[in-house]
Amino acid sequence: MPARRPSSVDHTVRRLSWFNFFGDFRLYGPVMVLYFAQVTGSYTAAASLLAAKMLSSAAFEVPTGVLSDRLGRRGTMTAGAAVMVAAHAGYAGATGYGLLLTAVVLEGLATSLWSGNNEALLYEALLGAGREDEFPRHSGRVNSMFQIALALAAAVGGVLAGVWSLHAVVVLSVVPQVLCLLVALGVREPRVRGPLESNAWAHLGSALRGLRRSPVLRRMTLVSALRYSGESAAQLSPVFVAGLWPLWALGLWRTFGHVVAFAGFRVSGWVVGRVGAARTLFFGELFDAVVNLVALLKPTVVSPLLLGSPAYGVSTTAQQTLLQHEFTDRERATMGSLASLLGSVLYALVALGAGLLADRWGIVVALLAIQAVVLIALPLVHRQARGSCVRMTDAR
Template structure:
């Protein structure tokens, strides 16, 4: 019980510190200021996504073979190095190195941290509590995002964009300190003889499990739909004054926070598969209503009102199906597929938006997300324990 309480508490604060980035809303502006080009700034964001995708599978294998705590610490140290690079960059080259480092750090955490939480509960014989604890841990992301955005805007206005980035190093240093306090859960199951054999075993495990196969695709499709976050501000700016965009973001994070906090209770009552299905259905309907006839009320329902509930339900279903010895690798494979789909959907939606307008681009993203509904329905009727 002590290890569960300690790891859950520290994971929550780790997530808060990791996403307390004052530069969040102005990162593109900072990149453009340093490089002198918006095109160069956009290319840096693209490289960050690509580097994260490239490192996904190797870091997942590393986590399964070397341990959750060490992988978490490594990611925190690399993230500090990335932020130091951002803060001190005189031009494009150092920023490029920094975004690659951030991509590596993100990959080190992506499959690892959820596996750390699940393994902690599994060791104590309490894996059925995953949804409740994961909802609390992940809600800390939303608090950090909601608080950091307005503070960063004030600091940027009073001092400079670079000051905002420099101050954002401090929470990342705190992540290193927190990670050292994590206790390593026991490793379950023997490891394969080599990293390649381990990866092959993980791939066969996904291919041979129909529920896991479909859930991996649902996870990837949901992640690809997050590309709407890059286009949605353009839509909202056509309906609300520019100064209100920050309030819109804060409202969205607040709704997500509530969803994460309530997810354990909802999943306990309705089951993970049913929560995922109806969460996705609700979000699809809400977004189509918001887009089909835009009004001043559309931004309030646009996005993913059920994001917190659906995300924890998705993670619960995935963690139940992952094998103990390949848990992080399987999670990283799902993240890799999601990153690839994200890039394709974002590019396609951008091209459609340029040709037919922002509403058409957002509709394309919703059309892609619709593919997840029949898959979620199948999981609802076949997944074990909810």
């Protein structure tokens, strides 16, 4: 009896899983700033390159979302992978600031091509098969590969940089991006989008009108942006951890955080299926807020293990589930890109403000300020969770 041919959904999930793994398996991750400083001869120049990458990603967000909705998910995903290969080749071959700047702008473009597009690809593959209720499980499985890649890369990259050189680690990091491109070429295009608007401006206007008409979508877009702004704490957290742990243990701390996130993503489908997406997000955010306050207000040697977002995996899957249910089929990626753009703006503002607070009043005050911004999302999520409970009661 011939073997059963895997379904289109199973094929897409496997491809996206490996795509995410190779895309984030960047051995230079723990030493990127050091490499930039080595090439440019300045930490200020290195920091400006990181800022340029964030700004370029934000600038390209909406145009690439419109591109995805109009030209297709597979083509947009493949284009992003090709641009990412070019960016990493630029990193490896850079001899000065100019080529590094070009490379970080290319990486920002590639990131924006994937933002909104890849989650839309997964949801539409499930929708086309009538299996959209399985999105939390498959989204958790696919996104967990980001975290295991980051954990392995952080552990291996630091060792290789010490044994060989910073440049050798950057050169090796080109290989996973080439594999990422090969995986993207094998992805199948879902076919569930509705008729398109006459032009790109009309398409963007339609997405904005959809956002304006839906109070749930507006609320969840703001929640998504607030949560993303909280990730700016990752830039400052090592300063707090270094005051409690030896310097050599910072890599282990990063790896531990990625492993916890990986576990959260793997169980997120099960949790969302039993608790509901809105309540999962609410309790996940509440849990993270409590443990972060404990870690910051009473620092001990255990505090680094609590700091961050232990519930990140389950909360992110729940958030994506709520957003994808509200996005329209023909503007799905554009709406996702609008949410990412708002998140990038808030991220930049919060990071800048936290840096100023850290210089004036110390790292703990800065991290507490970031937590205060993220806490604004909690009543919004609670309102969504209450609304979900009311709808479930009415349905019974």
